[in-house]
Amino acid sequence: MYEELKKELYKAHMNLEKYRLVAYTSGNVSVKVNNHVIIKPSGIPYDELKAEDMVVLDMEGNTVEGKLKPSVDSATHLYLYKNLPDVGSIIHTHSPYASAFALLSQPIPVYSTAHADVFGVQVPVSNYAPVGSEAIGKAVIEVVNQAKAVLLSKHGVIVMGKDIKEAIRKAIFLEEVAQTAYLARTIGNPEPLDEQEAKRLYEFHHSNYGQK
């Protein structure tokens, strides 16, 4: 099932590694297709991962195809897909700069045009919630905004996109935005962009950037 999509999902995981957003076994990407969600198997190191290892789940989390156990974060992904119908792909990482803000339970303000372009508004922080049940999903839904990217208190990040391509781009940019925010804050006091200007940049970017 879904051979091409599994390959694209595999490539997305490789991009997480390439951009150093994950380490060894951490992090995962999923994609929704029909009434199924395809996700990384649990605890497989990136250098051993294969496209055919990806696990196909139904919306209740039962394995429809795949020999391996799915990610322990599967319940989080499923809860988010059920509650956000326009989301088609979800990424979870502990990317270090974004996670530093998560450890402090601090949102990332819109300090840069890159932040405004991709996210439009500040990246919020959810309340603390433990892994393995729907608790993280619920905590994300409480705070999710237009950015469709949420810092998980004392944990890491969740980013969501309409497809794998958008989700991976947002995961990479969230870390870039977090790093630049971190660097600026350690040598000065950056001021957030005006809210209206951030909104305008977001709309310009989403109307004009990219092909078609």
Next chain:
Amino acid sequence: MYEELKKELYKAHMNLEKYRLVAYTSGNVSVKVNNHVIIKPSGIPYDELKAEDMVVLDMEGNTVEGKLKPSVDSATHLYLYKNLPDVGSIIHTHSPYASAFALLSQPIPVYSTAHADVFGVQVPVSNYAPVGSEAIGKAVIEVVNQAKAVLLSKHGVIVMGKDIKEAIRKAIFLEEVAQTAYLARTIGNPEPLDEQEAKRLYEFHHSNYGQK
């Protein structure tokens, strides 16, 4: 058209990735040749980019060759070429350390001989200007100095060279210079080089460094 130059432009984009000055789709390099400007297409990830994707524009921004939409920063590049006749190649990135200074709207003083060698004077910051029109180009022209490198307030950086080779070298060195400045400032108070000495180093470097 310009097959060799497109290959060189492609290689320059790969160097931006290699030196981690750009992430996934951000950043772009252009080159001027005759009355044309060749530039990266908009929003193509670096690992999908090909030399033949590069877009050839005339000086008014009309596409002369290429199937893809050019970078949303094309208006900025064109404005700068028109106003700075000795510039033959322009690079825009959000390289993290230099962008940290941009987020603070702080110039980078000449703390090091490497800075003096390559740029001669401090790297200035332009006023804030939004993407997509000539506004960024105008803001750059207001502050541009001998360094031919400008921090874009709350945004990123623009570097300019007589050709691709010089521009790419300046983009890489600007980030190195910004990183070293950042590191020094977080553990102490670095003092800028004397202005005359910086000028002397710049002249020595530009007369003696490299081949021929």
Next chain:
Amino acid sequence: MYEELKKELYKAHMNLEKYRLVAYTSGNVSVKVNNHVIIKPSGIPYDELKAEDMVVLDMEGNTVEGKLKPSVDSATHLYLYKNLPDVGSIIHTHSPYASAFALLSQPIPVYSTAHADVFGVQVPVSNYAPVGSEAIGKAVIEVVNQAKAVLLSKHGVIVMGKDIKEAIRKAIFLEEVAQTAYLARTIGNPEPLDEQEAKRLYEFHHSNYGQK
């Protein structure tokens, strides 16, 4: 002897390099098998290292097989294997973020769920002990806790696992955890997780994460 295990040990060393936990010649991995310990030879650069270079020692440190001199840290590894019977693999690195805490003789508190998942409790610091005898091993045993990872005062880190796979994962995660802790502390005051919650996460992770 132990051809397959030597290959796995070699691959573990390559992972230390890939994740930038070691530099050029520093760091080493060992594995216990029967009454033997296999370990990296002393001072061989990672890009010259070969699987067949690995040295097989008996529990008194005599070379059983191998033409090269074993790591100067061999006495430390042997002492730990003798005193911690459930340890099957040991890694020593100077990974930079974790070593920064070691230079300050400060433990790493459980700031994140990733820390709790993998280590359960804070990573302690041993007293200062010089290399080359059993002194480091003894200093580690004095403070070792459930984390089976110890910062060596003014030196680096030791992590221990039941096998190579677990040890390498812990070495990579210790540096990730240390980096995130470092970043959070330089822009704020992260609060450690509740002790009971950290324990619960550790137990959940060790019952549910990974395959089988």
Next chain:
Amino acid sequence: MYEELKKELYKAHMNLEKYRLVAYTSGNVSVKVNNHVIIKPSGIPYDELKAEDMVVLDMEGNTVEGKLKPSVDSATHLYLYKNLPDVGSIIHTHSPYASAFALLSQPIPVYSTAHADVFGVQVPVSNYAPVGSEAIGKAVIEVVNQAKAVLLSKHGVIVMGKDIKEAIRKAIFLEEVAQTAYLARTIGNPEPLDEQEAKRLYEFHHSNYGQK
């Protein structure tokens, strides 16, 4: 002439790039053999450099073999070889963490056993001296100590070894030592090792580490 040595010198330059001690064209390695010094040509990017490009100089700086202009730092290398007869290879970089200390004209104290092992004593800072003449060489000689590694005020670093292998190892470790010192200082007040202990570690390391 010296074909094998040129290959080893080439490989050393590639290691500088791999460990991110240099950027694009910066930095250089030289080696002394008989009454000749072999050194990198000026301004050649690392991805275009070839072993056969290396320039052979006599001790007065005249080109004995090679079509390219030698490094602008050649006068520095030659001065040091003439004044330090046991030095067989010299490396100059702007590696970022060590250069941060150089920008502040601060020495790097012996905070770690890795520093003691490889350098024995603090890494000193020379007075400011401009490139291109013997001035840098003289400034280095004024402060050089057992570490045979010197921070160049507002510039970068020089490390020296008996051969290429030792020099490259010292260049890599100097940056590791500087990074760890930097990280420790930004979250605390690391205390230097006792001077006698540092000396003891240096002697132990130089008697026991590595093969033969």
